[in-house]
Amino acid sequence: MKKEDCIFCRIANGEIPSDTVYEDDCFRVILDLNPANPGHALILPKEHFADITELAEPYLSRVLALAAKIGQAQMKALGCDGFNVVQNNGEAAGQTVRHFHVHVIPRKREETEKIVTWTPHESDPAQQKKIAEAIRAAL
Ligand code: AMP
Numbered sequence: 001m002k003k004e005d006c007i008f009c010r011i012a013n014g015e016i017p018s019d020t021v022y023e024d025d026c027f028r029v030i031l032d033l034n035p036a037n038p039g040h041a042l043i044l045p046k047e048h049f050a051d052i053t054e055l056a057e058p059y060l061s062r063v064l065a066l067a068a069k070i071g072q073a074q075m076k077a078l079g080c081d082g083f084n085v086v087q088n089n090g091e092a093a094g095q096t097v098r099h100f101h102v103h104v105i106p107r108k109r110e111e112t113e114k115i116v117t118w119t120p121h122e123s124d125p126a127q128q129k130k131i132a133e134a135i136r137a138a139l
């Protein structure tokens with residue numbers, strides 16, 4: 001995808017204004033336009049990568065440390081008790097913008113029902129073994 005066709009490329013590189021909370025040579029961190037909670041932040045690399053499978057150095061090795069730094073700042077500034085680090089890859093996983101980004105979402109203790117969640121299912125040991133083997137073989 002060309003940089004000029006990608007909204008997050010344009011935001012990350014300052015061509016479209018945003019509520020920026022942090023910027024360095026590789027990343028811009030902005031507030032999500034439709035936040036799960038006030039302070040919901042998005043970490044955007046300044047270079048275009050569709051998703052985590054394309055992400056390259058030095059972004060790869062820096063992005064989690066930055067997520068921790070933003071989460072700690074949210075706790076200090078907003079008084080939240082925790083934060084989720086969420087990263088969607090592909091439409092099936094809920095990715096709506098095909099420019100790699102990491103959500104950092106502030107959470108308060110009393111809001112536990114809003115936490116990113118899934119329904120746990122019982123697992124079948126034989127099936128688990130087969131699945132683990134299939135993934136190991138694909139690595
Ligand atoms: P995802 O579903 O993981 O692709 O997340 C995309 C996120 O980007 C959503 O939470 C949107 O609210 C947010 N978003 C989309 N466009 C903008 C924008 N122009 N500025 C800030 N956040 C945006």
Ligand code: ZN
Pocket residue numbers: 003006007008009010047048049098099
């Ligand atoms: Zn992009």
